[in-house]
Amino acid sequence: AQSVAQPEDQVNVAEGNPLTVKCTYSVSGNPYLFWYVQYPNRGLQFLLKYITGDNLVKGSYGFEAEFNKSQTSFHLKKPSALVSDSALYFCAVRAGGNFNKFYFGSGTKLNVKP
């Protein structure tokens, strides 16, 4: 079965400090991995994706993520957090028999304090 795990419900970080939001996955076949961000009462915004190639992918708003095949992880990172980064972050994977279906993690609430 395909699954995505975000082990932290909430991550707190001070503005200016680096942030990491964790994601691990379990899929059959090669995964396509995604990060989305959701602001209150809004839909999800695409941040970045890993399909193939360089394990470190860069996305919107200064975010990046590193694909680690051996650890089946795709952690989201940013070198210097902003208060405006505070939001709900979802990791997603696309793989398996129904390649059109996306599997989402439970979400991690990021709180960046001034």
Next chain:
Amino acid sequence: GAVVSQHPSWVICKSGTSVKIECRSLDFQATTMFWYRQFPKQSLMLMATSNEGSKATYEQGVEKDKFLINHASLTLSTLTVTSAHPEDSSFYICSAFDLLAMADTQYFGPGTRLTVL
């Protein structure tokens, strides 16, 4: 590019009425659209996959007669919540995907907040 709109953004209705939510891809052809439901502080629950010109595929546990999905064109899918009840109150989000273009990313609409009184 890759903009998806939803209408209405919020709706309040009485129990027993039906509500239609529209999802449009504004600048690309969406061969596939997904409908999700999201409860407060929870992740997205996939309700159904909608392919243009064919019947939607519903996830296990989702009542297809209650949540009617129509994907009549490459830019429009609609979700109709029939005979809505308070337990149907939720945040409904659609996403669109261009399979024919070998696209690999789905793009989301802004969501519709449904409140059933």
